[in-house]
Amino acid sequence: MEIDYASHFSALAHPQRLSVLRMLLRRYPDAVPAGEVAQALNVKSNTLSAYLAALRAAGFVTQERDGTSLRYAASPAGLSALFDGFLRECCQGRPDLCRGIGGDLQTKKGTDMPFRVLFLCTGNSARSIFAECLLRAIGGDRFEVHSAGTRPASQLNPLAVRMLAEKGHETDGLRAKHMSEYQNDAKAGFDFVFTVCDRAANEECPAWPGQPISGHWSTPDPVAVHGTEAERMLAFQTAYGMLQNRISAFVSLPLETLDNLALQHAVDDIARKD
Template sequence: MEQQIITRFSTLGHPQRLALFRLLMRRYPDRVPATELAQALGLKPNTLSAYVNALMQAGLVTQERVGTSLRYAINLDAARETIGYLLHECCRGRPDICLPNATPTSIGDSPMTDRKLNVLFICTGNSARSIFAEAILRDLAGDRIEAYSAGTKPRSELNPFALQVLQQKGHDISALRSKNILEFQGAEAPDFDFVFTVCNQAANEECPSWPGQPISAHWGLIDPVSIDGTDAQKSLAFQQTYGALRNRLIGFTALPLASLDRMSLQKAVDEIGLSTEEGAST
């Protein structure tokens, strides 16, 4: 057991293998295609293959073939076992001395309180998917939740097809705008309870840790902006994306947020993110 842990630490001691491990952790529970991993990390296919194989031999990553594509995911049991070794064997099971800035709220299983919660949705352009999520959650949750959205590389304007769909669905679009993620990382920014990425590219990027350790999850969806075709085909793609997000957010707002502990909430939002439902909701 201990030798296996040493092997894992040694494997993660390489900067690019560690970067690959961290990316797959951010994308959990997704299985990510090798081509996407190589592109996100700027690696040649053979170099990626070598790093992936090393992580697989250490038991930290699993592989699955889907058609002609190889897809990879974190072996969460092995990751937990490795991190748990540090906590229990080295720190004597005391997170208060091992975790930086540890507080009872950041390390415990305290349920969400009945205060107003802050939720942030992140994508690359902040012109469609994350804007959809912000508008939908704001209307679904009322005064229980404050919804925000931002982009890692925001566009200067919101997508006109996205605005059209939101207007058709009866959302107030007057306050919506494209925002840079940096706007929410200053001292005056809200403290977030949940942070969701809604596009793969944003999830693949390195982002700083959020204060207060909010619950985070990846709810990746195909970018409707990337769809080619007629205006009718593009409009349909935006309608489908809106519908998929609305279905997920209906599930999210139905969760008993005030009574579930942190681990249960994390599992619940991960499961919502695995939903592949499409089609517009009314």
């Protein structure tokens, strides 16, 4: 099928339409309610509808109905078809333009260098701390693990720390920290960067050096749950269990043998499993 490159690129030429697409790509594979997109980007509902219609017409966004509401998700396949086709047809497949990004992870194959992983959430007080501790425990020396927040709390959530200690995790040295501590890291960069809360994924963040594999593993915020201590602890247990399942699946991946494209698909598949 012949692609109308001018109209497709035109859909990306509007700054706010591009912001909508970038947010949905950060949340992929989630399908996000239109109201949440509007609130996160401070866009009026009718204006957002026009943006989404243009992006859907270009094949960059999909729509699904959930009861009475509509949810929207980015379409990496649609974007890939546009850019792959453009480079192949318009640029005649020049190897200096069409190399792609499906290489190996940071040249880690065949070495004893650990994969560097960063978990992000907003406060860095519970969910990303859980993920940090879990990967360190399950993955062992294969991984160098860190966590940070886009707007970190002043201290870790006490119930989160208590639960980690009860499960046998080492909690000394854990602290809430801002992601800026890692953005200018003198090391080679991260191999994987995961967001574990929707709010952090909704935010526009600078690109990480080293072109890491990125993933969004949406996890309900246990800190936001109110009620009895038992009800609150149940929320923390639920978040911990979701992350434990995903991290166990991640650790089981043959990271040393998959290229970046296959790894990205595998990380997205893990996000779809609760």
